[in-house]
Amino acid sequence: MEPPSASPRAGRGPWQELLLAVSLLAFWNPPTTAQVTVESVPPNAAEGKDALLRVLNLPGDTASLTWFRGETALPTHKILLYVIDTKVTTPGPAYSGRETIYPNGSLLFQNITLNDAGSHILQIINQKFETALIRGQLRVFQSMSQPLLTASNTTVTEDDSVVLTCSSSNTGVAIQWLFNGQILMLTDRKKLSQDNSTLTIDPVRKEDAGKYECEVSNPVSFRKSDPVRLDVEDKRNSTGLRLGSIIGIALGVLLGLALMAALGCLLLHTRSRSLIFLRVSPCCDLKELRSPASTPGHGAASRCTYPRPLLVLQELQHPEKNIYCQINHKAEVAS
């Protein structure tokens, strides 16, 4: 008898020890298989990943290994049969194409599904045609998808109540609540539903304002929701504030209108004053006064038309208008 050839990496020492132990046990009859155990690696498998049902202490006189799906070794539940001598693997009705049996008895599941979870039975037949059945358990968990956190109202008034709901498309999840990044402390005002999926805050206090998140998890993964920000308005002043702000806006509009009206009046007033100033341009009066005889009426008007803008400018810069008018008058006389 020799150890399974398909486990070249297995050390020789342990095998010899195991063979000795197995032969001793075999000598003492059925307990041969008592030491054989099956463990799942990893203990909690994530859907879509690989998992191994690992057989420990496989007896050295094993002749064939058969894995069954479920609790019983029914032919219809057969996944794979492996015969040690011939090294031939034969699939059964329950074979999905994702399982692999190794000469050491271990069964590998690739791309594991939730359907793979549960019991699996390994049937060991030794060279004396003695049969042993060993059960292995697979635990498979979904990868979490992101939960959705919603609030009955994100802006609440102090003393009102608010309900936050954490919805997950996954089943069998544990829900954890976070407030401002810390694990939420439950108080008599903050209560969770039976399954932890809803958080009720009643009554709401100012200090409850902040960032809420929920986190769903199972043994293989966890996901956090997007945060929801809760604003809490001061109750005593909320109506006053609302009324106040309306009055404030109204006052603001009125004040704005008044300011605009005032500005308009000011502009109009300034303009009309400069118009008046133009009309009562003293130069014309001066000229008319100095030469009242020469071309009365029409003549005075035509003479005044041209120098008027220049005259205004000069008047603004040099209030001593008389000096200019005198010069102008001389020029006119010279021409």
Ligand SMILES: *[C@@H]1O[C@H](CO)[C@@H](O)[C@H](O)[C@H]1NC(C)=O
């Ligand atoms: C059996 O063989 C598989 C594949 O080589 C290996 O992953 C597993 O650890 C082995 N089991 C034991 C108990 O050595």
Ligand SMILES: *[C@@H]1O[C@H](CO)[C@@H](O)[C@H](O)[C@H]1NC(C)=O
């Ligand atoms: C894994 O299985 C799922 C269906 O169960 C399939 O959609 C997916 O393509 C498989 N992935 C691989 C890598 O085989």
Ligand SMILES: *[C@@H]1O[C@H](CO)[C@@H](O)[C@H](O)[C@H]1NC(C)=O
């Ligand atoms: C949210 O609460 C505020 C303050 O209590 C209230 O004014 C508002 O109508 C509420 N909104 C909804 C959608 O219930």
Ligand SMILES: *[C@@H]1O[C@H](CO)[C@@H](O)[C@H](O)[C@H]1NC(C)=O
């Ligand atoms: C709900 O959450 C609390 C901690 O906040 C936890 O102790 C409890 O086990 C959870 N219950 C469920 C059903 O997830």
Ligand SMILES: *[C@@H]1O[C@H](CO)[C@@H](O)[C@H](O)[C@H]1NC(C)=O
């Ligand atoms: C409301 O707020 C104002 C300040 O904005 C404060 O003076 C007043 O006392 C508050 N009213 C009440 C009832 O607390």
